[in-house]
Amino acid sequence: MMKIKRVISAIEKNYITQNLRKEERFDGRGLWEYRDISIKHDVIASAEGSADVSLGKTRIMTGLKYDVGVPFPDLPDEGVCTVMAELLPIASPLFERGPPDEQSIELARVVDRGIRHADCVQTKKLCIEANKAVYILFIDMYVLNYAGNLIDVGGISALTTLISAHVPEGKMEDGKLVWTGKYLDGEYLVNEMPLVLTYGKIDNVIFLDPSLPEELICDGKISISVTEDSITSIQKSGTATFSFDEINMLAKKTMEIGKKLRKDLNLWQYKVNYK
C-alpha cells in the first residue's frame, strides 16, 4: 500500500482520477466497496467501555468515561452523551504542525449527530433520579493512524464502545447516591444501531469509503447516517456539488449497504457481561 508522506503529486492525482472515471480504484476496490474492517472491544482497563477499530490502515481507539451530574432544568430526566475526537500527531506526518482542528471537530460532530438523532443512546435511561442526578457519558475517540475516512471508522468505534459499556449503576437513597454493585450494559443503553457511510466525489464520480489519497484530492464528501428504516443524518462537506438525482441515488444506496454492513459486523457480539 502507498505510504502517504506528502500531499499527493499532480501525477498521482491524474492517475487516481482517470482510473475512477473508468470505475476503477487505485487499490483495486469497486466504487461501492469498503476496505477490511477489524474490531476489538473492551481493550482499556480504565475505561467503562472501549473499542479498537481499523478500516484498512485507518485506526481509531475509543473509550467511554462517565460522570454524574445535575440535569438541565428543562430536561430533568435526561442524561447526556457527548462525543469528542482527537487526531493524534502520532497518526500522520500531515499533522506535523498539530493535527487539523476542523477535521477533529467534524469527526466528533458527524458521529455525535449520527448517535443523537437516531435514538441510539436513550438519554432517559441515563437518568438516576429526575431533577437530581443523571449520567454524563463521554465517548472520546483517538485516531492512531490516519489513512482516510475517519468518520465511518469513528461511527463503528463509538457504537462498539457503547455496546461494550459497563457503567456502575447508581440509585438515590435519602438524597445520596449509592452504588448498587450492578452495571448498565450496552443492551440497556443502546437502542437503534445507526451506521454512517461516507462517499467521496471527484469530478463526476462518486465512491464509498475514500482512502487517504482519494480524500486528499476529492472535491467533497457526503456522510449519510442510517438506521434499519430511516435516514437520520446527512452532512455534505467540501466544495463538490451534488445533483438532486445523485442525492436520491446515494440515499437509496446507503440504506442497502447499511443493512448489509449492520448484519456483517454483528456488533452485539461485543456486549460485555460485567460481574
Added chain:
Amino acid sequence: MMKIKRVISAIEKNYITQNLRKEERFDGRGLWEYRDISIKHDVIASAEGSADVSLGKTRIMTGLKYDVGVPFPDLPDEGVCTVMAELLPIASPLFERGPPDEQSIELARVVDRGIRHADCVQTKKLCIEANKAVYILFIDMYVLNYAGNLIDVGGISALTTLISAHVPEGKMEDGKLVWTGKYLDGEYLVNEMPLVLTYGKIDNVIFLDPSLPEELICDGKISISVTEDSITSIQKSGTATFSFDEINMLAKKTMEIGKKLRKDLNLWQYKVNYK
C-alpha cells in the same frame, strides 16, 4: 466622502493639518461641529432594548440583554450594568488582521465610565430582592462601520438602548423568582443623561468629533463626559499633551455643547411602552 482604504498618506496628512491650522476641516465642518446624527431604536426583536446610531458614516448597533444573579455580598441590593464593545471586521479594511482589541476595550471602558459615574443607571433599581436576586444588564455595542469617533456614537447608542429597554419585571415569592408580566422601562432605569464628547488634537489645534482621517493622524484625543451640571469623567489618550488652559477651556466647551446636544437629540422620545 474620502474612502479610507489605507493609512493616510503624508500628502493627505499635510493637507488636513494645514487646513486645521486655518480652522478649516477637510469635510467642511467647523472646529466645534458634529457630523449628522441619526438614531433608530428598538430594532432587534431578540434584545430587551436596542439602538442603531450613526454619526456621519460611523455606525454602531447596540443591544441589551439581562440575566438574574446573586448580588455581591458587599453590595447586597445592587444590580450590575456592564458594557462591552466589538469592532466588527465588517466595519473597516483597517481591521483585516482582526479588529484592534485595545480600541474596543477603550470604547467599552469610556462609555461604561460615562454611564457608571454619572448615576445614569441606578443599580439599586436593579435589585429584585436584597441578598437574593438582582438584574445583570449587558449593553453590547457592535461597530458596523468605522469612520472615526466611536466613543461619542457609543455613548448615545448605549443611552438610547437603555431608554428603549423593556426588561421583564420579576419578584421573589416563597424564595422563587416569578414574573409579574410587567416590564421595567427606560424611564424607570435611567436617571441622569450623560453625554460623552471627544476632541482630537493635531499639533496645537483641537477640534470636536474627529472623523477617521483626523483620528488616524491626530496626536491624541480627550473624551469628557458631562451631565447637565457636572463633569463626570475625563479620559485622555494618545501622546498629545494638553496645557492647563486648554483643559479648562475644553471643560467649559463640553458643558455648553453637551447641553445643546442633549436638547437636540431628545432621547426620551425613544422610550418603549411594552405591553
Added chain:
Amino acid sequence: MMKIKRVISAIEKNYITQNLRKEERFDGRGLWEYRDISIKHDVIASAEGSADVSLGKTRIMTGLKYDVGVPFPDLPDEGVCTVMAELLPIASPLFERGPPDEQSIELARVVDRGIRHADCVQTKKLCIEANKAVYILFIDMYVLNYAGNLIDVGGISALTTLISAHVPEGKMEDGKLVWTGKYLDGEYLVNEMPLVLTYGKIDNVIFLDPSLPEELICDGKISISVTEDSITSIQKSGTATFSFDEINMLAKKTMEIGKKLRKDLNLWQYKVNYK
C-alpha cells in the same frame, strides 16, 4: 562581575569549563561553596508574610496570601499550600520574548515538592473546621534579578515567607466564620525546615550553586531537598547523566552542607509577632 547580556560565547564556555576541570570557578568560589545570601523579611504590607532573598545577584521576592475554602471531600481536615513562580521580564535580557514558562514551572514545582514532602507546612493545621472551612495558602515567588540557581533562592524565600507569616485566625460559630483577632504565625505553621541544594554538571565536574554563566553552559543540574535527617526530594534536569556513585556522593554532601546552612541562616529569627 560579568554582566550577562547574551548567550555565553564559545571562548567563555571553554574558559569556564577548563577552570572547572581544575576545580576552580570563574568567580573564585570552591566547588562546594555558595554565593553570599542576604534575607529581608516581612517587606510587603499587603501580604500576610513575605521575604526578599538574594543569593549573589539572584533575587527573589516572595509573598503569602490566603483564602478560605471548602476542603476536598477526601481530605476533609486539610488545608492547601500552593507555590507559584514568575520570572519577571525585569530580571534578565534573556527573557525578552517573555520569560521561559518551563523554567518558572520547574522553579515552582521543585520548591513546592521540597515543602510538601518534607512535612514542612502541616496541612492539618490549616483546617478551621473539618468538612467546612480550611485555609488555602498561596506562596507566590517573583524573580527580580536572574543570575543563576533560582531554585535554592526560591526554597529559602518560600521558607522565610512561611516563617514570617501572620494569617488571621478564624473559627466557625453557628456555621459562620468569625475572626478571633489573633494570628497564625510561622511557629504554628512550619514544622520541618527543608532546604533544597542544587548542583550543576559540566563534563565530569559537579559543583554547588551554579551561577548564571555556569547554568547556561552546563549539561544538567540536580536539586536535592533535605531535612535534618532525610532526603525528601530529588529532581534531575537537563541532559547530563550521573553515575550511581555520583548520586550517592551528592546525597551525602547535601546532608552535610544542608545541616550547616540551616544553622547559619537561622531562619527562625524571621518570625513575626503580630498584635
Added chain:
Amino acid sequence: MPLIIKDEYPEKLFRDDGKRLDGRDKTELRPIKMEVGVVENADGSAYLEWGNNKIFAAVYGPREVHPHHLAKPDRGILRVFYRMTTYSVFERKRPAPGRREKEISMVIADCLEPLLFLELYPGTSFEVFIEVMDADGGTRCAATTVAALALADAGIPMKSLVTAVAVGKIDDELVVDLSGIEDKAGQADLPCAITWFNEELSLLQFDGDMNLKQMEEFLSLAKTALSEIYQIQLDALKKKYIEIQEEVSGGNS
C-alpha cells in the same frame, strides 16, 4: 446565573385553521428583504431581513493574505467568518466565537467557493464577514444567501449566485422555511443550498428521521422555495443598478 424566563415551546406548531403559528401555509416563505451596498467601507456588502433574522455581510478582497503562510501561490483563498451578536438570541450568547459559528463559517465557505474563479487571484484572499444581528431560525441559509449578494456587490466575477433555504418536518408535516420556534420544536431540519450555474446542491445537511420517499418530497419543496428566493436576490442587485443609473442620468439631466 441562568436566565429564568424559559424559552418554552408550544405543544402544537399548527393552528386550528391549518396555518402555521405565524400564519403561513406549509410552503410559504417568511417575508424577505435584501439590499446591497450597505456598508460604506467594504468592497461589497449586503443586508438581509428574513422573518426576524437581520444579517449583514461584507466582503473585502482580493487583498494581501494575513497571516502570510496561509497564502497559496497558485490561487486565491476564500475565508468566511460567520458570527452572531450576543443579543441576537434569546439567551445572551457569549462574546467569543463558538464551535457552531466556526462550523457554519466552513459550511458557507464550501457554498461560496464553487462560485468563484479563485485560480485567477494567486496569493490573495477574499474575506467574507457575516454578522447576525438578530436571529430567528435558518440563519445558516439566510447567511449563505446574503453572503452571495455581498460578493456580487463587490463586483467579483462569479459563475452564478447561490441560494439557500431550510425545509423540515413539524407535527409530521413537511414545511418550507422553518422559523426559530419550528426549528427548535420540530422533528427534522434539512438546510440546503443551490448553485445556479449547475443547479446542484452545495449545502446539504439533515437531522431527524425520514424515509426515501419523504426525502424526495423534501428536495422538491426546497427546489421551488429556492427559485422564489433567488428572484429576491436578483431584484436586490437590479435595484442597485437602477439606482446607479438614475444617479448617473440625474447627474446628466
Added chain:
Amino acid sequence: MPLIIKDEYPEKLFRDDGKRLDGRDKTELRPIKMEVGVVENADGSAYLEWGNNKIFAAVYGPREVHPHHLAKPDRGILRVFYRMTTYSVFERKRPAPGRREKEISMVIADCLEPLLFLELYPGTSFEVFIEVMDADGGTRCAATTVAALALADAGIPMKSLVTAVAVGKIDDELVVDLSGIEDKAGQADLPCAITWFNEELSLLQFDGDMNLKQMEEFLSLAKTALSEIYQIQLDALKKKYIEIQEEVSGGNS
C-alpha cells in the same frame, strides 16, 4: 472561595483634628523614596516607595524587536508592561495580567513616548517593565514617575522627565495624593501627569463629579504637588552620579 475578612471602609476620611486618617494635611504628600540602578541585569532601572506602594521599573533597549512584525522602519517603538504581583493587593490578584494592567500600560506608554526621540532608533524597541510589589493607591501615577527614572538611568536621551500624581475629593474636600483607602472610599479621583519640557499634561483621567470651578482648583493643587515630586526624582538621579563620582575618586585616591 471568597476572602472573608472584608476590606471595610471607614465612614469618615478625616480625623477630628482635621487631619487625614494617616495624619496628613490636605495638600501633603505621603513619604516618597526613589533610587536608580537597582536591577543588575537591566539597561536602566529604578525603585520607588510611595506610602506603601513599592514599585520596580526596568528598561531594556534599544534592542531588536520581537516579534519582528511590530518593528517600524522609520522609528523605534516603546512598549510598556505594567504588572502587579498577586500579593500586592488586599485580595490576591490572579496571576494572569488583567484588563486593568493592560490599560495602565497603555496610559503610561502615552506619558513616556513624548519624552523620547524614537525617530533616532528605527527598527528597534525599548521595553519598560514595571512591577508593583506592594500597592496602596495611586499606582498608575507612581509607576509613571518611577518608569521615567528608569529611562533616565538607562542613559536614553529624553526631552525631560515626567511626573504624576492623583488629586481627588474625599468627604467633599479636595486633597492631594490619595492613599488606597481614600481612593476606594472617596468621591472623585483625578490622576494626572506633567511632561516638564513643555509643562503640559500627558495623563489626565477623572471619575467622579465636579463643576468647572472645582476643576480649576484640582489642577492647581496637582501642579504644586507635581513640582515637589519632581524634586525627589531629580535628587535620586543626582545621588547616583555623586556615588559614581565618589567611586571614581575613591579609586583614584
Added chain:
Amino acid sequence: MPLIIKDEYPEKLFRDDGKRLDGRDKTELRPIKMEVGVVENADGSAYLEWGNNKIFAAVYGPREVHPHHLAKPDRGILRVFYRMTTYSVFERKRPAPGRREKEISMVIADCLEPLLFLELYPGTSFEVFIEVMDADGGTRCAATTVAALALADAGIPMKSLVTAVAVGKIDDELVVDLSGIEDKAGQADLPCAITWFNEELSLLQFDGDMNLKQMEEFLSLAKTALSEIYQIQLDALKKKYIEIQEEVSGGNS
C-alpha cells in the same frame, strides 16, 4: 459534577502471604510486552503493555522544523510530546494537555537526547509523540522505555537504548515497579532511567523520605530491574528483524 465512586486505597499493600496485592514479590516486575513498527504512517513506532499501562510511541524525523524559529543552525532538535487519553485514568482527564504532561515530556526529552547525535542533523527536528491509552502507575518510566524503542525502530543512529523503572517504598518495604495503587498509597517513589552506553542515570526523581542507606538500596534494586527490562526491549527489536528476514527469505524460497 464530581465522580462519586471514590478511588479508595486499601489499608495494607501486602497480602498475608507476604506478596503484594497483585501477587508479585518485592522485586518482581509486572508483565511487560513490547512491539515495534505498529503505526503505519510513522518513521518509527513502538507499542508497550506494562501491567495495565498501554502506550504508543511514534517518531517523525529528521524533518523541517515548524515553527521555523525553533530550528538551530548547528544541530537538530528533539521534541517530545507525552500525552494521555481522557479515558486512560480513573477520573476522566481533561482533553487539554496539563502541566504534568508537559513536565513529563521534558523529563523524557532529557532522557532521549543524550542517546542521539543531534549535531549530525542541523536545522531539522525529531518529534517523538507518546500517547498513553491506559495508565496504571509508572507511566513516565514506561513511556521513556517505549520511546527509545520507537527511535530505534526509525533507524536513527543511537549511542544505546535507555530504560526506565520506578522503585519505591510501600508499607515501609522497598519494592520494584510500583503499580498504580502502590504509587498512590505508597510512601516514596523513585523513578529512574539508565542510558546503557555509559550506564549512568539520565532520569532521577524522588519524593518521600529516605536516609542515605535506603538510597543505596533503592539504586541497587533499580539496577537489577533495569537490566531485566532492557532484555525485553532488545527482544522486541530482534523480533522485528527476524520477521523481516523471514519475509525476505520467504520471498526467496
